[in-house]
Ligand SMILES: Nc1ncnc2c1ncn2[C@@H]1O[C@H](COP(=O)(O)OP(=O)(O)OP(=O)(O)O)[C@@H](O)[C@H]1O
């Protein structure tokens with residue numbers, strides 16, 4: 440199953456591009472489902488068809504659905520939510536609903552995306568296209584496996600044993616301690632997230648596509664998001680520049696300045712995202728809603744390109760060696776030296792970029808070695824390892 444995630448800043452045209460791509464994939468004979476995980480769903484408006492949290496057939500080979508994050512949260516996180524609610528009530532905290540209880544950023548989106556696992560297991564679809572929430576909130580859960588992994592390895596058993604011992608005591612003072620079902624539930628979620636993260640990080644199965652507009656703030660945000668995705672080992676295989684004003688249509692008059700500005704930003708996009716394939720879509724003369732309009736947009740967007748292909752691959756990191764010195768190379772586009780910090784902790788390498796932190800389990804060839812120096816140039820981070 441091929442999964443493609445369409446992400447971008449708010450309002451750039453993600454839903455429209457994703458829906459149009461669905462139509463093209465279906466025309467190519469692929470069983471395709473377009474899934475919206477954005478809580479502010481607008482996929483049904485785009486297709487002009489009412490959608491639910493199960494796939495609804497749109498045309499031959501094409502289905503679409505809008506995931507209900509609250510339901511997914513309950514399904515996956517119910518026992519844990521219940522525990523925290525009991526805990527909070529025991530502390531005298533009232534008036535909070537279980538659904539409002541979020542443990543880590545992006546949790547709702549994660550559980551919505553978990554629906555993809557079902558499709559993967561059932562073999563029902565060849566292609567899954569995901570219409571994501573705006574970048575500010577998208578894929579934040581990627582930090583979660585790292586955090587929870589550490590927690591599971593270092594604290595989990597201790598806490599579980601401590602809970603067993605303390606439960607009879609704390610009962611009397613009215614503070615509930617988690618039952619084993621809470622720990623089981625947490626373990627379960629962790630296993631699922633790990634399995635799912637490995638699907639997300641496998642470029643032969645999952646890639647991300649940026650949707651953006653030729654505007655400064657949109658480009659900047661996309662740059663930041665690209666660094667973040669690279670840090671977490673996800674593969675971006677294309678950028679789609681939407682709402683390009685056709686220069687021949689607006690050489691003079693009110694929009695002529697916009698045209699010049701956009702052309703400048705288009706150059707910046709070409710330069711800064713290269714060698715990523717870049718697709719352009721013009722600003723149409725009307726809203727692009729409904730099957731016919733989306734078909735038109737898909738034609739302009741992809742031409743003869745098959746959107747189900749992996750359009751660009753770049754491995755997360757590579758290891759090379761010469762004369763007993765090993766170098767781990769990582770692509771971190773748009774990151775400057777001041778923003779990167781590195782720590783080695785035994786077999787783990789901790790990379791901190793701005794506010795993001797990633798713990799990388801070192802490949803076995805490097806695990807016994809010591810990182811001695813690092814250089815960052817043109818978005819490529821090289822870390823040198825020597826015999827420990
Ligand atoms: N190339 C285009 N030409 C004309 N109209 C467009 C184009 N692309 C998108 N639109 C219109 O712009 C509006 C917003 O697009 P869309 O809903 O796809 O953006 P979005 O990025 O999904 O927004 P949100 O972040 O709110 O989810 C829609 O009405 C859509 O029809």
Ligand SMILES: [Mg+2]
Pocket residue numbers: 453454455477481570
């Ligand atoms: Mg949208």
